[in-house]
Amino acid sequence: MSGRASSDTLAPPVPIEPGAERIVRRRHYGRWVAAALALALASAFAFSLWRNPNVNRHVVLAYLFAGPTLSGVLVTVELTVLAMGIGVIGAVILALMRLSHNPVLVAVALAYQWFFRGTPQLVQIIFWGFLGALYHNVIIGIPGTRIVFFSAPTSTLVGAFVAALLGLGLNEAAYASEIVRSGILSVHRGQVEAALAVGMTPRRTMRRIVLPQSMRVIIPPMGNETISMLKTTSLVSVISGHDLLTNLQNIYSQTFQVIPLLIVACIWYLFLTTILSVVQARIERRYSRGVATGRQRTRLRPHGIRGTRTSQ
Amino acid sequence: MSDPILRLQGVCKSFGAQRVLNDVNLDVARGEVVCILGRSGAGKSTLLRCINHLESIDSGRITVDGQIMGYRARGHVLHELGEAALARQRLAVGMVFQQFNLFAHMTALENVVEAPRGVLRMARGDAEDLGRALLRRVGLADRCDAYPSELSGGQCQRVAIARALAMKPKVMLFDEPTSALDPELVGEVLDQMRDLAKEGMTMIVVTHEIGFAREVADRAVIMDEGLIVEEGEPRATLANPQTDRARAFLARVL
Numbered sequence: 001m002s003g004r005a006s007s008d009t010l011a012p013p014v015p016i017e018p019g020a021e022r023i024v025r026r027r028h029y030g031r032w033v034a035a036a037l038a039l040a041l042a043s044a045f046a047f048s049l050w051r052n053p054n055v056n057r058h059v060v061l062a063y064l065f066a067g068p069t070l071s072g073v074l075v076t077v078e079l080t081v082l083a084m085g086i087g088v089i090g091a092v093i094l095a096l097m098r099l100s101h102n103p104v105l106v107a108v109a110l111a112y113q114w115f116f117r118g119t120p121q122l123v124q125i126i127f128w129g130f131l132g133a134l135y136h137n138v139i140i141g142i143p144g145t146r147i148v149f150f151s152a153p154t155s156t157l158v159g160a161f162v163a164a165l166l167g168l169g170l171n172e173a174a175y176a177s178e179i180v181r182s183g184i185l186s187v188h189r190g191q192v193e194a195a196l197a198v199g200m201t202p203r204r205t206m207r208r209i210v211l212p213q214s215m216r217v218i219i220p221p222m223g224n225e226t227i228s229m230l231k232t233t234s235l236v237s238v239i240s241g242h243d244l245l246t247n248l249q250n251i252y253s254q255t256f257q258v259i260p261l262l263i264v265a266c267i268w269y270l271f272l273t274t275i276l277s278v279v280q281a282r283i284e285r286r287y288s289r290g291v292a293t294g295r296q297r298t299r300l301r302p303h304g305i306r307g308t309r310t311s312q
Numbered sequence: 313m314s315d316p317i318l319r320l321q322g323v324c325k326s327f328g329a330q331r332v333l334n335d336v337n338l339d340v341a342r343g344e345v346v347c348i349l350g351r352s353g354a355g356k357s358t359l360l361r362c363i364n365h366l367e368s369i370d371s372g373r374i375t376v377d378g379q380i381m382g383y384r385a386r387g388h389v390l391h392e393l394g395e396a397a398l399a400r401q402r403l404a405v406g407m408v409f410q411q412f413n414l415f416a417h418m419t420a421l422e423n424v425v426e427a428p429r430g431v432l433r434m435a436r437g438d439a440e441d442l443g444r445a446l447l448r449r450v451g452l453a454d455r456c457d458a459y460p461s462e463l464s465g466g467q468c469q470r471v472a473i474a475r476a477l478a479m480k481p482k483v484m485l486f487d488e489p490t491s492a493l494d495p496e497l498v499g500e501v502l503d504q505m506r507d508l509a510k511e512g513m514t515m516i517v518v519t520h521e522i523g524f525a526r527e528v529a530d531r532a533v534i535m536d537e538g539l540i541v542e543e544g545e546p547r548a549t550l551a552n553p554q555t556d557r558a559r560a561f562l563a564r565v566l
Contacts, residue, residue: 193366194413194472198427198479199403201395208430213417290417290459 059260063251064267072247073268079161079233079243080272083168084226090173095180096206109177116174122235125167129239131158164236172229179221183214215287223280227273244268317342317514318363318483323372325358325538332358333369334538340483343512347525347546350535351561356518357410359535360485363516364405365398376404377482399431406476410488412468414460420447420471421456424478432479446474450504466497473504484508486517522565526550534558 049055063069097109116124127134132154141148158166187210195205234245245265252261316339325333332355340346348356361367363374365382373390374381381401383390393401415423424443428434434442447456450470460468469489476484486505490498502524509515509528519525525532525546532546534553542549542558550566553559 188413190409190411190413191415194407194409194415194475195427196366196399197364197402197405197407197409198475199399199431200427201399203395204430208426209415213415287417290419290461 054259055263056257056260059257060263060267063248063261063264068247068251069244069264069268072242072244073272075161075242076230076233076244077272079164079168079236079241080226080230082165083172083233084229086165086169087172087176087225087229088222090170091176091180092211094173094177095184098177098181099184113174113177116171121167121171121232122238124171125164125235126238128158128163128167129160131163160236160239160241163239164233164241167236167239168229168232172225176222176225179218179225180214183216183218184210186217187213212287216284216291219280219284219287223276226280227276230272230276231269315342316340317377318516319373319375320359320363321373321375323359323362323374324370325355325362325367326370332538333362335372336538336540338533338540338543340514340516343514344530345509345515345517345528346531346533347529348516348518348533348535349520349522349525349561349565351564354535355538356535357487360407360487360516360518363483363485364402364407366407368392376401379404381405403431403479404482405485406479406481406483407485408469408472408476408487408489410491412460412465412472412492414468414471414475416460419457419459420452420463420467420474423460423471424475427475428478442478443474446477447471449477450474451500464497465493466500469493469501470504473501473508477508483514483516486515486519488518488520490519490521520565522550534561536561 050057094109094112097105100106135154138150138152138154138157139148140150184206191209191213192202192205195209196202200208233241233243236243237246237249240246248261248265252258255261318338318340320336320338323333323336324331334355336355336359338346348359350356358367362369363376363381365374368382373383379401380390382398383392384397385391414420415426418426421440421443424446425439428439428442429436444453444456447453450473452467452470452474455463455467455471458467460471463471473489489505490501493501498521502521505515505517505524506528517524517529529546531543532549533543534541534549534557536557542553542555549558550562553562
C-alpha cells in the first residue's frame with residue numbers, strides 16, 4: 001500500500017466530534033496466514049506418517065505400554081529425578097565454594113569443575129560402572145595402621161543403578177554450579193548490604209535474601225538441564241542400566257522394528273518433557289514474586305513490562 | 313562531649329592506593345543530628361559504611377555506645393570479630409541506603425518483619441504488630457502487602473526507614489536517602505527523618521539537601537578528600553565557612 005493511497009482513503013470527509021469515533025484495533029493478517037501455513041504443513045506431515053507403511057503404527061501401539069517400555073520409563077524418571085537432586089545440591093555447594101572468601105574452597109571447587117567438565121560424560125559413567133576394576137574394595141580406616149572402620153567389595157556398594165546415578169549426578173553438579181553461581185551474582189550487591197545492616201549473618205543473608213532472588217535467573221537454564229538430563233540418562237546403557245531407550249534398543253536389536261520403537265521412545269520422552277515444562281512454569285511463577293506477573297515478564301514487547309522504574 | 317554515643321578516632325581507609333578517609337575524628341552525642349556534606353568522592357558514604365563495618369577500616373577506631381565496631385580489644389591488639397559477633401554489633405546501627413535496597417521478593421511488611429523474626433527471634437504475631445505499627449508511622453499502613461516494585465521511590469525509602477527502625481537501633485545512618493528520588497517525592501522522606509530527629513534519634517545523614525541540614529541538623533560537617541574540613545552549627549557553618557575548601561564546595565551547591 002503506498003502512502004499516498006492510504007492518506008487519500010483515511011482522510012475524513014466530514015469532521016466528526018472527538019470521542020464519537022469508533023476505534024478499530026490494528027488487524028494482524030500475518031497471524032492468519034502463518035496459522036494456515038503451519039496447519040497445512042503439520043497436517044501434511046501427519047498424513048504422510050499415517051500413510052507410511054514403514055511407520056507401522058500397530059507395532060508402535062503394541063509397544064507403547066509394554067512391560068519393558070514402562071519399566072524403562074520408570075528407570076529413566078528415577079534416574080532423572082535423583083541425578084538432578086544430586087546435581088542441584090552439589091551445584092549449590094560448588095557455587096557457594098566458588099564465591100567464598102576461602103581460597104582453599106575456591107581452588108577445590110575449580111578443580112572439581114575442571115575435572116568433571118573436562119572429561120567425557122560417557123567415560124565418567126563407564127568408570128563408575130567399572131569402579132570395581134579400579135578399586136576392588138572400599139576400605140575406610142586410618143592409613144599406616146591396622147584400624148579399619150569399614151570395608152566392603154566395591155561391586156556390592158556401587159551397582160549399575162548407583163554407578164549411573166553417580167555418573168550423571170556428579171557431572172551435572174559441575175555444570176549446574178555455573179548456573180547457580182550466575183544466579184547468585186545476578187542479585188544486586190545492595191540486597192546483601194541491606195541484610196547485613198539489619199544484623200543478618202552472611203549465611204542467613206544467603207538463605208533468606210540472595211538464593212530466593214537468584215532462583216528467577218536459575219530456574220530457566222535449570223529446566224533446560226533437567227530436560228537434557230532426561231535424555232542423557234540413555235548413556236547408562238553402557239553399564240547395562242535399564243532406562244527407556246536402552247530397553248527399546250534391546251527389543252529392536254532382536255525384532256529389527258527400529259523406526260516404530262524409536263517412535264515409541266520419542267512419544268514417551270515428549271510426554272515427560274511436557275510434564276517437566278509445566279512444572280518449570282509453575283516454579284518460575286512462584287519465584288517471580290515481586291518482579292511482575294509471569295505473563296508480563298515473559299512478553300518481549302516493551303509495553304508488557306510495567307512498574308520497573310521504581311524496582312531495584 | 314562527656315559521653316558520645318558514636319566516636320570516630322583517627323579513622324583511615326584506603327581502596328588500593330587511593331586514600332578515601334584520612335584521619336577522621338568525630339564525636340556524636342546522644343540524640344544529636346549530624347549532616348555530612350561534601351562533593352562526591354569526598355569519602356562521606358565510605359565513612360558511613362565504615363561505622364557499621366560494611367567496610368573495614370585500616371587504622372583508627374570506631375566506637376558505638378562503648379563498643380569498638382568490628383574488633384575485640386585484647387591488650388594492645390584489636391582482633392577482627394567473626395560474622396556472628398559482627399551481626400550482633402550491627403543491631404545497634406540502622407542504615408538507610410540511597411537505592412533503598414528493599415528485599416525485592418518480599419512485601420513491605422515482610423521487609424520490615426524479616427530481621428525482627430529471623431535475627432531477634434520475635435514471635436510472628438509480635439513482629440507483624442511491630443511491622444504494621446512502623447509502616448503506619450511512616451504513613452504506609454495501607455501498603456503493607458505491596459511489593460517494592462509496586463511502590464514509588466518515596467514509599468520505598470519510607471519502608472526502608474521502617475525496616476531499620478524495627479531493630480530499635482541506637483544510631484541511624486542515612487546515605488543520601490533522597491538522592492535517587494524524583495524531586496516531588498523528596499519531601500515525604502525528609503518529613504519522616506525530621507520526625508525521627510524530633511523524637512531524639514541519633515542520626516548521621518549524608519545528604520545534598522542543604523535546606524534539611526540547615527533546619528534539622530545540630531551540626532554540619534563538610535568533608536573533602538577524606539578529611540573533615542569544617543564542622544559546626546549548621547546555619548553559621550553553611551553561611552560563613554572559614555576554610556577555602558568548604559567555601560569552594562558551598563559556592564558550587566548553594
